[in-house]
Amino acid sequence: MTKAERADGPQSVPALLHRNATQFASAPAYREKEFGIWQSWTWAETLEEIEALALGLLDLGVKEGDFVAVIGRNRPKLYWSMVAAEMCGAIPVPLYQDAVAEEMAYVLNHCGARFVIAGDQEQVDKVIEVQEQLPDFEQMIYLDPRGLRKYDHSKLHQYTHVQDAGRAKRDELLPELTARQEKLDYDSTCVMLYTSGTTGKPKGVVLSNRNVIETSKSSSEFDDLRRTDDILAYLPMAWVGDFIFSVGQAMWTGFCTNCPESADTMHTDLREIGPTYYFAPPRVFETQLTNVMIRMEDASRFKKWLFDYFMAHARKVGPDILDGKSVSQWDRFKYNLGELFIYGPLKNTLGFSRVRVGYTAGEAIGPEIFDFYRSLGINLKQLYGQTEATVFITAQPDGEVRSDTVGVSCPGVELKIAENGEVFYRSPGVFVEYYKNPESTASTKDAEGWVATGDAGFIEEGTGHLRIIDRAKDVGQMADGRLFAPKYVENKLKFFPNILEAVVFGSGRDACTAFINIDLTAVGNWAERNNIGYASYQELARHTQVMDTIQAHVEEVNRSVAQDEMLSGCQVHRFVVLHKELDADDGELTRTRKVRRRIIEEKYADIIAALYDGSKTISTVTEVTYEDGRKGSISATLDIRDAAVAIAQQKMAAE
């Protein structure tokens, strides 16, 4: 046992591990599906494995304060590597496994990693490719020996061999390892995580044991996480969320972390494990819902009827039942019947039979998607977080779940909204610093510990829920001073399956207008079923009925935006359905499909002008880049539609 324990609990992740290995010795700690079977390790076995590796690392010469990079898919051995590095007093740095060699070189160089622990040949190759650029790099350890037999092993070691060496020298090295662990306390660094770097180069966020343990403790209590819980670890290890769920909270509460066999088998493994605590970004829920709906289209007529009937009922009473509100006996009986015939089997197929706490975050989730899962009785909630906050800033408590907020501030978190609407927070989870980047640290975190999120939002009166409206830098003002938050409206538009992309304009103007891209799959499907012939995207986009549908969607969004006092100015007055899809090849979107406003504004200046000068049509020529790099141009005449604007509580829009 280490002495790094206080009255209120262990002060480092290795200390937590020692506690678990004593208290929950025979409870499962990690499982991984391999060779078709779930292999599992108890907490006691986990400690033995991690200790053997840590001793092996000492033997290889890992020093205190060294950085140990960890690259690969979610596997128990890689989680153990991180904890083993901590035991040695080194700092683990998990990297994104799909990063290309060049990106990896930047991060490895920035932290000066002396050691790399890689999952397989693919990752090993990437590091070897850039090792010339890494003056600090010394040794690499790999898990899967496949294909690596012929490699030069002077700097390369197999994971199990390192462990064997550690076990062999246990007697000599254990005192040193124990001494190093005793030095760890709340202020020593637990992990360093690189932010994905959508703006500029990635920054290394340093998180201390205090950050990780305090956050894990309060969030575990918030959601009543138990030792018997199961999670599926499938999100990138370099992402702070995965570190907190699979290491922080897992170590704190002692629940079991399950690793899928491979990325392709994720869904089968999810069904087999049936996690009780589950996290997924909105797109995962979206894809699953789409798959269910597509398969129901092919189901027999009776089954489809049964599904539609009970889903309608679930939408009516499901969320209330989940929130513990009173529901009539008859409705409850019908819901139970639905559980037997539809919801239960469906949840089982999706792998959500046992989910007690489910979270989604990262992006806005469509209300229909959100309600679908909640109506089935899955306790899906939203949270809002950042790497710099060790994830948790706000989360939705049970019984107060809505699709349009991100919840109340987590225990121990203080919130503050600045003049310009930007959200600031302060908590025990606030990061120590950006590694080797004091300027960025200073500009993000002030002397009192308040951290800028970069997001604009407001706290709802009455409920205390935080609502995020947009990135702070995109939020502007309209000509009459009303708030302009384009993404808020765009997200509402994009929740319609028919709309793929939307760009809203209005900063400094007296009214908002929008560009819309139709979703060729959804609208094309509709056209096929209604015998509407079309030859191209452009032709379908101009079809009167399509324009009518889009107009109806825009007007519905206007009605919903109007209900919001602060944002009622953002209603879309006029819109145009673009003649081409916005494309990353043309520089209109980033590679991760985020809209590049400035470029679009420049490129389509003529259409924007037409949106504001009242003309009914606009003829335009647009340059396009084909996939092979050739350039061409599309000329088109676009119809501009006026959309009805709902009356807001505030002054009427000028029209």
Add this chain to the structure above:
Amino acid sequence: MLDQTQGYTTADGRQIGPVVMEMKNITLRFGGVEAIKDISFDIREGEIRAIIGPNGAGKSSMLNVISGFYIPQEGQVFYKGQQRPPMKPYQVAEQGIARTFQNIALFEGMTVLDNVMTGRLTHMKTGLWRQAMWFGKAEAEETANREVAEKIIDFLEIQAIRKTPVARLPYGLKKRVELARALAAEPSLLLLDEPMAGMNVEEKEDMSRFILDVNDEFGTTIALIEHDMGVVMDLSDRVVVMDYGKKIGDGTPQEVRNNQDVIDAYLGVAHD
């Protein structure tokens, strides 16, 4: 010509062992047609040996002679130093020879796992009665064999389709399943009949990597027929070139590439 008993070292530093299979003056006729005319060559332990040639050159016939399916009218086949008598297919399998087929020959209605398990058949010793009743040694034996099958599934990265019926798989994956079944027999000599036919570039790259990994990981000797010259030249240690049933070249990819007869066979030659 290489020495019979000693091995050689390949360009990438692998040590190749002595001869495991030797074909001596093989001639194979179908009625009046001579498919193979007086061909001799050998396959050495641990090497990747390719047989190439234009359409109708007799490559598949050659592979069938190696596998023991065709019995040549003239010449002898030596396997591990002994002359091989005519054999039944199961006897060939028991000798440690496994193969894949040009036109996939899997059990379409069975799952991938079951197909791979059929490759373990020669390693199962318990009788029909015990296996059907699932008692005694049968259970332990199946567990042991399943472990081997699972290791191969893991090796070829087909875990996601373990329980999928083969009929539902795309072509490229079926090819991989067939390789898995052949590997499940833990062969010492693996024969691949056009493993990359009909694949796109990415699938070919995957398959090439698997073939190299199999050779590297299990030390399996591999003889393969392939049309894609790029693949053959990259993969194999030595190449036999056939044309109209005759051997027109034999050697390392580099030697074969510079062989005038081979160039003529592939590019055609002017008749005067």
